[in-house]
Amino acid sequence: MNFSKEEYGKGEDKMEFKEELKNYQTIINQELEKYVRKEDCYEKKVNDAMAYSLMAGGKRLRAILVMDTYRLFKEDYEKSFPFAIALEMIHNASLIHDDLPEVDNDDFRHGKPTNHKEFGHATALLAGDELLNYSYIAMSTELLKTVKAEESREELENKIMAFDEFSHAVDRMIIGEYLDTELEGQMISLDLLKYIHKNKTGALLKLGVKMGAILAGAPKEDIERLSSYAEKIGLAFQIKDDILSEEGDEKEMGKPVGNDKERNKCTYVSFYGLEKAKKELDTLIEEALKDLEPYGEKANFLRGLTLYIQTRSK
Secondary structure (H helix, E strand, O other): OOOOOOOOOOHHHHHHHHHHHHHHHHHHHHHHHOOOOOOOOOOHHHHHHHHHHHOOOOOOHHHHHHHHHHHOOOOOHHHHHHHHHHHHHHHHHHHHHHOOOOOOOOOEEOOEEOHHHHHOHHHHHHHHHHHHHHHHHHHHHHHHHHHHOOOOHHHHHHHHHHHHHHHHHHHHHHHHHHHHHHOOOOOOOHHHHHHHHHHHOHHHHHHHHHHHHHHOOOOHHHHHHHHHHHHHHHHHHHHHHHHHHHHOOHHHHOOOOOHHHHOOOOOHHHHHOHHHHHHHHHHHHHHHHHHOHHHHHHHHHHHHHHHHHHHOOO
16 A cells, blocks of 8 residues: 555555555454443443443544554554553543533434433443543553563553553543533634644544554654654544534434534634635645655555545545
8 A cells, every 4th residue: 555645535545545444443343342341230331331332433543543653663563452442442431421411412423322312411421431440441451461471671661651641641632622612602712722622632643643652662753753743633633523514414424513503613614714624634634644754655554544534524
C-alpha cells in the first residue's frame, strides 16, 4: 500500500487500507471481549450496560492509533494491546456520559438507543464510571505482569510513561467536555474553540499516537513529531464532525444530524461557515501528511487513516 491523496479512494489502494482497518478492528473487538463480564451476578445490569456500549461497534480509531504507531518502530505490537484496549474503554465511557440528558441529551448512537435510553440514567452513569475504572485495571494489570516477569527496566519505564500520559489525557478530555457543555449557546473566540476541541476530541487521539510511540521506545524527536501529527488529525477529526453535523446522512451516521445547530453550539462550521471549515480541514490533513513523510512506507496505514478522517461519512 503506497498511495497519495489523489489516489485515495481508487482501486486496490483503498481496498488494502480497508482490509487492514477491518483487521485492526477485529483484533480490538476480540481483545475487548476478554474484559466483558458475562456471569450471572447481582450487578449484572450494570455489566450488561458496559458491554452494550463497549461492543456496539464504532471506528476504534484511538486504539488503532496505539497499535499502528507502535508498529512504526517494532513488530511485536501485541505488547501494546492492553493500552489500546484501555483507551477504547475510556473513549466509550466518555460517549455514555456525553449522551446523558444533562450533557448532549442524545437518544441514538451507532444506530441504537443510547445507554441511558436502554438501561436508565443511573445505570448508564455508573456503567460509564465502571468503564473508566476498567481502563485503569487493564493497564495496572499489565504493569504488574511486567514487574513479575522481571522484564527490562526500559520496558517497564515506557509502560509507566504511557500510563502517565493516559491519566493526563483523560483529565484534558474531561476539561474539554466541561467547557463545551458550560459554554453552550455562547459566542466564544476561535482560540477558545480550538482549546476546547484540542482537549475534548484531540486529547485521546493524540494519546493513541503518543502511547504507541512511547511503548515502542521511540526516540524523543519521533515522539514530538508524531505528537504534532496527532494534534492535527485530532483537530481535523473535530472539524469533520462539525461538517457532518451540518450536512451528514442521519441514517449512515446512526445518530441525529443538526443537534449542534439546535443547541446553538459554537462549532467550526458556525464560526467559519461550511466552505471555510472544509478548507481548514484540508489544510490540517495536508500538514499531518507532511509529518509522516520521514517514515516512508511504514506510515502508509497512518496516511490512509488520515485521509479516511478527511473523507469519512460517519
